[in-house]
Amino acid sequence: MSALILGSTGLVGNEILQQVNKANFIEKLVTVSRKRPQLTSDKLTAIVDNDSTKWPELIKKQQDLKIGFSAFGTTRSAAGSAENFVKIDHGVNYECAKAAKEAGVETYVLISSVGSNSKSSFLYLKTKGQLEEDILGLDFPKTIILRPGVLLGERQAAKNFGNNFAASIGGLARKFNLSLGMNPISGEEVAKAAIHLSQNAKDKVEIIEASDLLKLVKELK
Template identity: 35%
Template sequence: MTKTAIILGATGLVGSELLNELLNSSHYTHVVTLTRRALPISHSKLTNHIIDFEKLAQCGELFKGDVLFSCLGTTQKQAGSISAQRKVDFDYQFIAAQLAVSNGIKHYCLVSSSGANAQSRSPYLKMKGQLEQQIKLLAFERISIFQPSLLLGQREQFRVAEKIGSIILPIIAWLPFLKRYRPITGKQVAKKMLMVSTEQQIKLSYFVLDDLFE
């Protein structure tokens, strides 16, 4: 049985770990990645499409498979402004989801964020929550939303706040009432995503904090 996975954000912390998990998984025979630049790896199961995300709506023919894993994300500092960050964290991902559902992809897996809320005062958490809302209106057979807390791992770009948090949070998270908020590695999230994509049959499921450590 052939099964194809598509990844958005394959160069990011979770996406790169997920790519490795999928390539090593017997459940998938083909892995398609859509990136701005060529990936530094090659594999018999891997097809890497280099695209201009500003023209993503014209790339519908690339969204043919069984599962779409959406791992895109950036920071306001990297993007340059909230509006530019929203283009990556909301617009690109929603366009991709629309293309996927129109091509018959049945399962959508989204890396969101702990605290995502369409009514949040935080622009970041608000756009994450709004994306979740819009995705749930699309006609996927299954939608799986992952809401990790602080993500640990080797990133392409250094983030001062996350570095500080990666030192402090693991310590304070030992307190019983904060343990469920402890940081998680990109690899742990990727493993959970792979497992859910092969085993979970629930139409709409959320995986929040503690759920990701299972």
């Protein structure tokens, strides 16, 4: 069985890559990214192209893909504008998911965000919500959407001040077991849950909210 991983150089995507590489049920890993992921493995086929608009066509050329993981995303500050943010976070993500289905992917796992809602007045949450709806519209045999709270862990690239501040507060809340409604969770834990659900989800569509995600992680320990 082969797996596609988008966002493999990010916090959660890298964790998914590292963990799936150790999984016995995966024989081949395919990543598509702007820079090579931090993994050396005989299982890995790393496709590197700085032009993300070319990624869908590169994905379509892959064979025997069965599982797709997307932890790919950006921020408005990194994208440079609201328009570019939507083009990347929604546009590239959606087109890659569509290409993944054409390439044979049967189970698609999307790492979204707590509060995702296509009707939100906040651009980030609205974009995530619209992406969820559009990927559900692709009608994969199985679609799994994870909506984690504040993400904890070491990142290869720094996020903006707001993300860093939230992660700092989330880390303190986690450390002192405070209930701040942030549901802080590590990238490693999100990856573990994503991989588990890719093999064990019972329903055609499963949307896992932040609080339920934490409960699942505890059950998997």
